[in-house]
Amino acid sequence: MIRFESDYTEGAHERIMNKMVATNRVQTSGYGVDEYCERARQYIRTACGNEAVDVHFLVGGTQTNMTVISSILRPHQGVIAAVTGHIAVHETGAIEATGHKILTLPSDDGKITAAQVQQLYEQHWNDATHEHITQPGMVYISQPTENGTIYSHAELEALYEICQQHDLPLYIDGARLGYALASPENDLTLERIAELCDVFYIGGTKVGALMGEAVVFVNDRLKKDFRYLIKQRGGMLAKGRILGIQFETLFEDGLYMEVSQHAVQQALRIRDAFAAQGFTFRYDSSTNQQFPIVSHEVLDKLRTKYSFSLWEKVDEQHSAIRFCTSWATQVQQVDELVNDIAQLEPVSSLTGR
Amino acid sequence: MIRFESDYTEGAHERIMNKMVATNRVQTSGYGVDEYCERARQYIRTACGNEAVDVHFLVGGTQTNMTVISSILRPHQGVIAAVTGHIAVHETGAIEATGHKILTLPSDDGKITAAQVQQLYEQHWNDATHEHITQPGMVYISQPTENGTIYSHAELEALYEICQQHDLPLYIDGARLGYALASPENDLTLERIAELCDVFYIGGTKVGALMGEAVVFVNDRLKKDFRYLIKQRGGMLAKGRILGIQFETLFEDGLYMEVSQHAVQQALRIRDAFAAQGFTFRYDSSTNQQFPIVSHEVLDKLRTKYSFSLWEKVDEQHSAIRFCTSWATQVQQVDELVNDIAQLEPVSSLTGR
Amino acid sequence: MIRFESDYTEGAHERIMNKMVATNRVQTSGYGVDEYCERARQYIRTACGNEAVDVHFLVGGTQTNMTVISSILRPHQGVIAAVTGHIAVHETGAIEATGHKILTLPSDDGKITAAQVQQLYEQHWNDATHEHITQPGMVYISQPTENGTIYSHAELEALYEICQQHDLPLYIDGARLGYALASPENDLTLERIAELCDVFYIGGTKVGALMGEAVVFVNDRLKKDFRYLIKQRGGMLAKGRILGIQFETLFEDGLYMEVSQHAVQQALRIRDAFAAQGFTFRYDSSTNQQFPIVSHEVLDKLRTKYSFSLWEKVDEQHSAIRFCTSWATQVQQVDELVNDIAQLEPVSSLTGR
Amino acid sequence: MIRFESDYTEGAHERIMNKMVATNRVQTSGYGVDEYCERARQYIRTACGNEAVDVHFLVGGTQTNMTVISSILRPHQGVIAAVTGHIAVHETGAIEATGHKILTLPSDDGKITAAQVQQLYEQHWNDATHEHITQPGMVYISQPTENGTIYSHAELEALYEICQQHDLPLYIDGARLGYALASPENDLTLERIAELCDVFYIGGTKVGALMGEAVVFVNDRLKKDFRYLIKQRGGMLAKGRILGIQFETLFEDGLYMEVSQHAVQQALRIRDAFAAQGFTFRYDSSTNQQFPIVSHEVLDKLRTKYSFSLWEKVDEQHSAIRFCTSWATQVQQVDELVNDIAQLEPVSSLTGR
The missing domain is CATH 3.90.1150.10 (Aspartate Aminotransferase, domain 1)
Incomplete structure (x- = not known):
C-alpha cells in the first residue's frame, strides 16, 4: 500500500532527525528558552523581514488555534471563519471549549472574502439587540485552505483592510503554509504575509517536522503574556528544544x-x-x-x-x-x-x- | 556548567532516538492508531498486569492532567489535591481554565492522607448549604510527589478505599512514576498501582523520552470517548507514532x-x-x-x-x-x-x- | 404608542402581584426550599401528570438554557438545534461560554425534524475521524419556536423516538409554552409533553410572571445535583420564594x-x-x-x-x-x-x- | 419561630412593593433600557458623586461576581481574594466555571491587606517560572466582609494604592454595602468608595429589594461591552424594569x-x-x-x-x-x-x- x-504519514525530514540525534546530549534549559529555540526564532524573524515579531513554538495545530484565539478574544466575542475552516469542523469543538462561538461564513472553496466579513460586521452592529448576539472579535483564515486553495495577494490585502477598519485581528492558520508559498499560483511572500495579518503560524507538523508550529505575533497589542497561555493550554514542552531544533533546521538554509x-x-x-x-x-x-x-x-x-x-x-x-x-x-x-x-x-x- | x-535538560535515551531514526520513513496512519502505538499499548497493558485497561498517549503533563480531569468531572465538581500538587501550583490555572476548582488539602511533604479526604468529604456533605460549595468529584495525587516523596502501599490502599467508598475517582499523576518505582523505599509495583486507582499516567517526558505521557484508564466507567477529549484539548498528535515509538522502546524490554x-x-x-x-x-x-x-x-x-x-x-x-x-x-x-x-x-x- | x-412590556398578572404583596412579610427559608416553591412544584407535578418529575425555578431563559444544557453534556459534546434556535442566535454565545458547540440544523420555520437529527447522527458516527468532530450529545427545540410555529404531537413523537434511539436527551425550551398549548392548532398537552422529552421548561417571564422559568426534569438520569448547577450559573435566588409565589399563582387554578x-x-x-x-x-x-x-x-x-x-x-x-x-x-x-x-x-x- | x-427571609420593603404595583401596567422596553432603570442609574450616579460611572443592574450576587470578574480577566489571570471570600467558598465554583483561579490570601476576619497583595504580587513576578503560575489579575474584597467586619478608609486607601501601582483592578462586592455604610465604626462614604476602587456593586437583595444588584463601573477601561457579558451570563432580565423600579425606590430619597x-x-x-x-x-x-x-x-x-x-x-x-x-x-x-x-x-x- x-x-x-x-502529509503526516512519515517521521521528519532526515536533516531534522540528524540534528536531533547530534544534539541529543547537549544540556539546555527547558520550556522553550534554550539556544535552539532562540536561533530558530531569529531565523523566522529574518524570514518574515520583521525583527519585532514574537515567535513561539507549540506542538500541534488544534492546540495552536485554541491558544491563539482564546488569548485574543474577550468572553462575549467570537471568531469569524469559513464554515469549512479547520476550527469549525475538525477540532472537536476546541474553540468552543475555551468559551467562544465560531461565526461561520459560507464558503465552497474554503476561502472567505472581505465583503463577507464586512457584511457580517454590519449585520451585527446594525442589529438593535446586538448585545444578545456574539460579537465578532477576530477573523480566522487558513492559507492554504483545508481545500488546497490559496488567497491571492489582492484577496488577503482586501481582507486585512476590512479587518483593520473594524479592529478585528486577522489570524492565519498556516498549518500547510509552505505549500501555499510553493504554489505556482502564489503571489505572496512570508514577508508580505507578516504585513497582512496580526498573527499567523508556520506549520511544521505537515511540512517536514515531527511536530511543531511556529506562532508569529506581528501586532504588538496581542503579544502580551502569550507564554502563560501556552502553558495553560498544555502547549509548553518541558524539552522545548525539540521544537527549536526542528524549526532551526527548517529555516537556517531554506529547507x-x-x-x-x-x-x-x-x-x-x-x-x-x-x-x-x-x-x-x-x-x-x-x-x-x-x-x-x-x-x-x-x-x-x-x-x-x-x-x-x-x-x-x-x-x-x-x-x-x-x-x-x-x-x-x-x-x-x-x-x-x-x-x-x-x-x-x-x-x-x-x-x- | x-x-x-x-530531569529534562537533554533529549531522549539513545535507544529511543535510534528507533525513531530507524523507522522514520515507515508510512503509518496518523493520530495514534498506528502499529507502534498499538504495540506500546500492549506492552503497557502487560506491564500493568491488566489486559482491559485503555492506554492513550498525550504529549505533556499539564495537558494530560487537564484532559483527564476535565473528562471525569461534572461542572459543579472539583478535584481534591495537595496544596503543593502540580495542578494547584504549576499549571497556570489549566484545571480552572476547564471550569473546575481545585479543592486543596494542606500538605508539607506533598502527600495527602485518606483521613484528609474523608474529612473534606464529610465537611462538604454535612454542610447544610453544600449546594453552594464546589462538590468534591475526584482525587488527584502525584507519585512520586513534587517533593520527591512517595506513597507507600499501605497509604495508597487506605486512600483508594476512601475514594471508592465515596465514589471519588482516584487519579495518579505519574510524571516521574519510574523514579518512585525505582526508589529503595518503594513497596508498590505497576500492577498494584493499576489496582489501586481509577486512572493514572506513566510519565515519559521526565523519564527518558523526548516527550509523552501514557494515560492508563483502569475504571471502565471513565474510559468512554477519551479520544475526543484528547483531540479537543490539543493533545492528539498527527504523527502519533512518535509517542508510540518512544513508549514501545521504553516498555519492550525494561528500559x-x-x-x-x-x-x-x-x-x-x-x-x-x-x-x-x-x-x-x-x-x-x-x-x-x-x-x-x-x-x-x-x-x-x-x-x-x-x-x-x-x-x-x-x-x-x-x-x-x-x-x-x-x-x-x-x-x-x-x-x-x-x-x-x-x-x-x-x-x-x-x-x- | x-x-x-x-410579551414582556408590562409587569406581572395582577393576581401574582397581589399574592406577592399579601405574603411580603411572611418569613421563609431562602434558596427555593420555602413553602411557596414547594406548593408550586406540587401544582406543576400534578399539571404534568407525573409525581416523579423534579421541578426547579430559575430566573430567565438564557440562564435556564445554559444551566440545563451544560448540566447534561460532557465536554466533547454539542447540542443539536435549529439554526434559528434561541440558543444559536440570541444568547450572546452563552452555551459556547460553558464550553459547548451548537450543532445547527437548517430550518426556515424554526422547527427541526426527526429525519434531520437522524442524518446528523449518522453523519457523525459514519465519519472515520469522528473523534475530531464535536459529538452530538443532546437535542434542543423550542415549543412554540421563535417563529411562533408549533410541533404537532406526531412531530414531537417522531423526534423523541429518534432521540431515545440514539441516547440524545431531548430538551424543550418552553419560554412561551403556554402560547403553544393555547393554540387552536395544538394537539399536545402538558402531560404528553412531559412524556415526550427528557427535560423542558415552562416559561413564566413571557407568560404573566415578573420573571421565572420552571424547569421540569423527567429523565431520572439527568436530575442529579441540578441545584449545584443552578447556584454555579447564578440562577439561585436568595429570596427564591419570589419564583415560588409566581408559579403557585400561575398553576393553582389555571391562570x-x-x-x-x-x-x-x-x-x-x-x-x-x-x-x-x-x-x-x-x-x-x-x-x-x-x-x-x-x-x-x-x-x-x-x-x-x-x-x-x-x-x-x-x-x-x-x-x-x-x-x-x-x-x-x-x-x-x-x-x-x-x-x-x-x-x-x-x-x-x-x-x- | x-x-x-x-437578611433575605422576607420580600421587599413596602415602598418597593407599592411602586411595583403602581407601575405594573405601564408599558416599557425590555432589557434594562426603560425609564425606571434610567432614573435609578441617575440616582446612583448622583449618590456616587460621579456622573461618569456606568451603572448596570443584575439579579443576584454570584451572578454579579462571575460576570464582573470574567469581564475583566484574561484567561491566564486569577482574582486575589480572602480565603473566606464569598467567591472562594460559597458560589459553587462559579468563578472557576468561567475559567479563572481564585488566588486566596489567609484571613481570619474576612479582610485582606495591602501588604498581603503586595507580597503575593512580588512572589509571582519574582518567581523564575512565573509563566507556570496563574497571574494575579485583579483583587476582590467584600464590604462589609462575610464576617460582618468593615474596611476603614485608611485600609481601603492603602489597598487601592497597591492595586493601582500594579495595575490590578479592585472590585468590591457590596452585597451588604448599606450595612457597612450604616455601621457606627464606618468612616467611608459611597462617594469615597467610588474613588477607591475600579468597580463595585451596591447590593439590593440583602438590603430591602426582592432581588437585584447595581454594578458601578468607575474605571473607563473596564466599561466596554458589559451589557454583552450580562446577557451571556444570564443576568439580563427581559423585564429589566423590575430592577430599575427597585433601585429607583431605594435611591430616590434615601430609603x-x-x-x-x-x-x-x-x-x-x-x-x-x-x-x-x-x-x-x-x-x-x-x-x-x-x-x-x-x-x-x-x-x-x-x-x-x-x-x-x-x-x-x-x-x-x-x-x-x-x-x-x-x-x-x-x-x-x-x-x-x-x-x-x-x-x-x-x-x-x-x-x-
Whole structure:
C-alpha cells in the first residue's frame, strides 16, 4: 500500500532527525528558552523581514488555534471563519471549549472574502439587540485552505483592510503554509504575509517536522503574556528544544521551502495526470492536496494499491477523493501512480453539480 | 556548567532516538492508531498486569492532567489535591481554565492522607448549604510527589478505599512514576498501582523520552470517548507514532525501569554526600529529586559550577535547593559533584524550623 | 404608542402581584426550599401528570438554557438545534461560554425534524475521524419556536423516538409554552409533553410572571445535583420564594392557561385582520407572535401609532414585522389595531420569494 | 419561630412593593433600557458623586461576581481574594466555571491587606517560572466582609494604592454595602468608595429589594461591552424594569440608607445584649450580622424560639452562631430576643482559642 492519505504519514525530514540525534546530549534549559529555540526564532524573524515579531513554538495545530484565539478574544466575542475552516469542523469543538462561538461564513472553496466579513460586521452592529448576539472579535483564515486553495495577494490585502477598519485581528492558520508559498499560483511572500495579518503560524507538523508550529505575533497589542497561555493550554514542552531544533533546521538554509516545493511539484504531477484523463476536481488546488472526482469503480481500482482520503460524495456514482504529498513523497511512487492514472477510463459524466 | 536543575535538560535515551531514526520513513496512519502505538499499548497493558485497561498517549503533563480531569468531572465538581500538587501550583490555572476548582488539602511533604479526604468529604456533605460549595468529584495525587516523596502501599490502599467508598475517582499523576518505582523505599509495583486507582499516567517526558505521557484508564466507567477529549484539548498528535515509538522502546524490554534506577542511584549518591557533611533536607526523598538545605555561602559556591533549582528560602541564611537526576545523568559528573560536596563546610545551624 | 413589540412590556398578572404583596412579610427559608416553591412544584407535578418529575425555578431563559444544557453534556459534546434556535442566535454565545458547540440544523420555520437529527447522527458516527468532530450529545427545540410555529404531537413523537434511539436527551425550551398549548392548532398537552422529552421548561417571564422559568426534569438520569448547577450559573435566588409565589399563582387554578389563551386569541385577531386585507405572513403562526409581511409604506404608517419588531427584510419594498400579545394585551387596543389594519391598502405583490 | 437566620427571609420593603404595583401596567422596553432603570442609574450616579460611572443592574450576587470578574480577566489571570471570600467558598465554583483561579490570601476576619497583595504580587513576578503560575489579575474584597467586619478608609486607601501601582483592578462586592455604610465604626462614604476602587456593586437583595444588584463601573477601561457579558451570563432580565423600579425606590430619597441603619441598630442591640452577659464574639462586627460564641446548652435554648445560623464550632462545648437583621426586622422581636438573652447564663469559659 502506497500512502497518499495525508502529509503526516512519515517521521521528519532526515536533516531534522540528524540534528536531533547530534544534539541529543547537549544540556539546555527547558520550556522553550534554550539556544535552539532562540536561533530558530531569529531565523523566522529574518524570514518574515520583521525583527519585532514574537515567535513561539507549540506542538500541534488544534492546540495552536485554541491558544491563539482564546488569548485574543474577550468572553462575549467570537471568531469569524469559513464554515469549512479547520476550527469549525475538525477540532472537536476546541474553540468552543475555551468559551467562544465560531461565526461561520459560507464558503465552497474554503476561502472567505472581505465583503463577507464586512457584511457580517454590519449585520451585527446594525442589529438593535446586538448585545444578545456574539460579537465578532477576530477573523480566522487558513492559507492554504483545508481545500488546497490559496488567497491571492489582492484577496488577503482586501481582507486585512476590512479587518483593520473594524479592529478585528486577522489570524492565519498556516498549518500547510509552505505549500501555499510553493504554489505556482502564489503571489505572496512570508514577508508580505507578516504585513497582512496580526498573527499567523508556520506549520511544521505537515511540512517536514515531527511536530511543531511556529506562532508569529506581528501586532504588538496581542503579544502580551502569550507564554502563560501556552502553558495553560498544555502547549509548553518541558524539552522545548525539540521544537527549536526542528524549526532551526527548517529555516537556517531554506529547507522549509525546499520541502514544500518538492511536495507541490509531486502533487501537481498527480493533478495533471488526472486532468489528462478528463477527470475534474472538487477544488481548484495548486498546492499539495488534490481532490479529483472519480467514479466508484475508479475509486475501488485505485484503492487496491494506494491509500488516500475519501473526501465527499458528489453524486450516487462519484466521489471526490484527496491525494496528499509531503516532504517524504517519493518520486518513483508518484511515477507509479501517474502511470496507473493514465490507464484509468475517462471519467463518466457527473449528474450535474 | 553541569546541569542538575531538572530531569529534562537533554533529549531522549539513545535507544529511543535510534528507533525513531530507524523507522522514520515507515508510512503509518496518523493520530495514534498506528502499529507502534498499538504495540506500546500492549506492552503497557502487560506491564500493568491488566489486559482491559485503555492506554492513550498525550504529549505533556499539564495537558494530560487537564484532559483527564476535565473528562471525569461534572461542572459543579472539583478535584481534591495537595496544596503543593502540580495542578494547584504549576499549571497556570489549566484545571480552572476547564471550569473546575481545585479543592486543596494542606500538605508539607506533598502527600495527602485518606483521613484528609474523608474529612473534606464529610465537611462538604454535612454542610447544610453544600449546594453552594464546589462538590468534591475526584482525587488527584502525584507519585512520586513534587517533593520527591512517595506513597507507600499501605497509604495508597487506605486512600483508594476512601475514594471508592465515596465514589471519588482516584487519579495518579505519574510524571516521574519510574523514579518512585525505582526508589529503595518503594513497596508498590505497576500492577498494584493499576489496582489501586481509577486512572493514572506513566510519565515519559521526565523519564527518558523526548516527550509523552501514557494515560492508563483502569475504571471502565471513565474510559468512554477519551479520544475526543484528547483531540479537543490539543493533545492528539498527527504523527502519533512518535509517542508510540518512544513508549514501545521504553516498555519492550525494561528500559523504563533501567533508566529510572540509574537516575535514582545517582540522586541517592548526591543525597548521601550532603548527609555525610551534616546537611539536612527539606523533604525526605528517596527518588530522583533531592532537596538539601544549604547556607547561602554554600549555595553561591555550588552555583559556580553546577546549575540546580532554588526551591525555597528556609530562613534568612538558608535555602532548600533541588538537584535532579535523569536517564542522562553521567556518573562522572556525579562523582565530581560528590567530591565537591565533601569539601563543603558542615551546614551552619538553622534558625529552628 | 401602543406596544406590541414583545410579551414582556408590562409587569406581572395582577393576581401574582397581589399574592406577592399579601405574603411580603411572611418569613421563609431562602434558596427555593420555602413553602411557596414547594406548593408550586406540587401544582406543576400534578399539571404534568407525573409525581416523579423534579421541578426547579430559575430566573430567565438564557440562564435556564445554559444551566440545563451544560448540566447534561460532557465536554466533547454539542447540542443539536435549529439554526434559528434561541440558543444559536440570541444568547450572546452563552452555551459556547460553558464550553459547548451548537450543532445547527437548517430550518426556515424554526422547527427541526426527526429525519434531520437522524442524518446528523449518522453523519457523525459514519465519519472515520469522528473523534475530531464535536459529538452530538443532546437535542434542543423550542415549543412554540421563535417563529411562533408549533410541533404537532406526531412531530414531537417522531423526534423523541429518534432521540431515545440514539441516547440524545431531548430538551424543550418552553419560554412561551403556554402560547403553544393555547393554540387552536395544538394537539399536545402538558402531560404528553412531559412524556415526550427528557427535560423542558415552562416559561413564566413571557407568560404573566415578573420573571421565572420552571424547569421540569423527567429523565431520572439527568436530575442529579441540578441545584449545584443552578447556584454555579447564578440562577439561585436568595429570596427564591419570589419564583415560588409566581408559579403557585400561575398553576393553582389555571391562570397560566387563562393568560395564554387570552394572548393567543388577541394575536389571532391581529392575524385575521392582516389576512383579510390580503397580507401574507413570514411564518404560519397560530400562537401569540404574528409575522405579517408589509410594504415599507404600510410599515411607516403603522409605526406612527404602534410599536412592534422589525423582523427581517423580505425584499427591497417589504419586510416581515412581528406583533406580540401577552397576558396584558388589552382588547380595546387590539380593536383599535384591527380597525387600523382594515384601512390599510391591500399588500403590493412581493418580488417572489 | 422568629427568624434571624439571614437578611433575605422576607420580600421587599413596602415602598418597593407599592411602586411595583403602581407601575405594573405601564408599558416599557425590555432589557434594562426603560425609564425606571434610567432614573435609578441617575440616582446612583448622583449618590456616587460621579456622573461618569456606568451603572448596570443584575439579579443576584454570584451572578454579579462571575460576570464582573470574567469581564475583566484574561484567561491566564486569577482574582486575589480572602480565603473566606464569598467567591472562594460559597458560589459553587462559579468563578472557576468561567475559567479563572481564585488566588486566596489567609484571613481570619474576612479582610485582606495591602501588604498581603503586595507580597503575593512580588512572589509571582519574582518567581523564575512565573509563566507556570496563574497571574494575579485583579483583587476582590467584600464590604462589609462575610464576617460582618468593615474596611476603614485608611485600609481601603492603602489597598487601592497597591492595586493601582500594579495595575490590578479592585472590585468590591457590596452585597451588604448599606450595612457597612450604616455601621457606627464606618468612616467611608459611597462617594469615597467610588474613588477607591475600579468597580463595585451596591447590593439590593440583602438590603430591602426582592432581588437585584447595581454594578458601578468607575474605571473607563473596564466599561466596554458589559451589557454583552450580562446577557451571556444570564443576568439580563427581559423585564429589566423590575430592577430599575427597585433601585429607583431605594435611591430616590434615601430609603437604602434608612433600611440599612434600621438593620444595623437592631443588630447592635443584639450584640450588646450578648456582650452584657459576658459572651464573646467570633468576629468584631459592627454591621447587621453578629457572631456570638455560645455553649451548646445556650444554643439549644435559643433554638426553641429563634432561627439563626450555626456558623462554626469553636471547641467541643461552644459554637459561633450568626444573627442577621434586615430592613424587615421588627423592633418588638428584637426586644423579645434581647430579653431572652438577658436570662442566659453567663458563657462558660472557652477552651483557649
